[in-house]
Amino acid sequence: MNLIDESSIGQSNLTIAVAQAEAIPGDSVANLDKVRLLSKEAATKGADVINFPEKFLTGYEPQLLKQMGDSALITPDDDSVLFLRQLSQRLALTIVVGAPTMINAVRRISSLIATPDGNMDFYHKQHLFHSEKDWFIAGTEDKKIVVKGWKIGLGICYDAGFPEHARRLALDQCDVYLVSALFSKIIGRQELSVWMPARALDNTIYVAMSNYCGTTGGWQTCGRSGVWSPMGECIAQAKENEGELLIVDLEYGAIKSARESERMLSDYSSIYC
Template sequence: MTGDDEPVREPLRVAAAQIEAVGGDLAGNAAAHVAAVAEAAALGARVVVFPELSLCGYDYPLLAADVARCEVEVGDAVLRTVGGACRAHRVTAVVGGCARRADGWAIAAFVVGPDGAVAATYHKRHLDADERAVFVAGHTDTMVQLGGWRLGLGVCYDASFPEHARGLALAGADAYLVSGAFTVGDSDHRRGVYFPARALENTSYVLFANYAGAHGGWRFAGHSAVYGPDGRALAAAGTAAGLAVADLDVAVLRRQRDSQRMLRDRAAPAPAPSPVVIAPPDPGQRSDQHEEHR
């Protein structure tokens, strides 16, 4: 949480990159990342976040049939391509791919720093039923620091669990960066609820990056956005490919946390309650009041 005795931090401009992807086309998708990094950097962004599995696409039939085709590992060609763009533009990017682990495959978010190297990797902790058939869940959270700003990472379904963003905020995160793959319909409705709520309830900035277009049999909802710590949208990308760009401002963050003190005022966890049983009325008895008003 922001403290009064910390050094002054400069605003941090961030961008959610709403790209279209082709399932399994890692080289082509990496080229789209390069273009988005350049466009975001031209607008002054220092951090660019891409959707879930952005380098291979969220193509579930392909992932289920041949997940190894979508493997991304540190040092491989697609991460070197993204790294070259980050180095050229002095940008940090959060990109997605399938990571091979000893116990299976993980949905990974790779943080590529402005030197072009992978600085951190996060494995999605919350998997839905379909994903559990292909992937294993991560067990730890990840937070990176850039220019004094502490940025916690999430991937898509993670944001459905308020305790995930709350845990990062309590650990000191100023912003929650989420790579998503939300589709049109009910998924889009949930998207519209989750991200402003995670921002307001944690008095944190939230950046959400989603896909535009369609691939893998899904039509994606877009609406990538940056939310302020009051839950209001600062920038939104609509439904077409593009960017949502906004500044993280420490003065705004401090004012909101001074005004809305949920992180400080939360009660200690209470014991699980036992239900108080209320007996239903005896249908064979009529109350006096009922008799009186017949």
């Protein structure tokens, strides 16, 4: 199995924006405006794609969402979907935003993926945390998108705790593992500090993760959104308690270089694939 897409070697860099922000509980209009402002800033700074935290359009608010009922969930024909599609077109920027969704009468924890060609796609979280299983249904399919020739595999929070999730995407020639998350100051800080560099080094791919700052759903979040290199090194990381927008250039050559010295992915594929 060839784990490097030879047609991609020598391609231009990918500029990724990682948004760390605090959501207003249950207020999708206000949170969409934050998406608008941060996306505009990212586009101005040359970003090709921007990522936001898990369920950012409503905040990570399980009890509030249950009280609000299904009307709080985002559907494919929701006004917010049209807004994101138009925003992506106008800014020529791929926008990935977390949201609770209702699609085909099924509740999911999803990433909304608006692309500059005017389309909207969805990724549904496959590994639900135990407290999410009473209201949401797990997704069953991996998702990758292509931006400037770069293949980007999507994950949502707890997905990243399962090495096989990122591994499947890497074996599918993904160059970046893009994660929307909520990590708290309790165990979450330890989880993200281990999972993110591990998923990067395990698969010799870039990892980019967006977390909340402030409070959501009663959790004090730990911030520390960041980008990790294919060698597992932290390239950029936000502070713990403040909103930030990280803009990072990813170099395709770093993936090829990492795989020349770290052969876990190719050795895995030679045994198990």
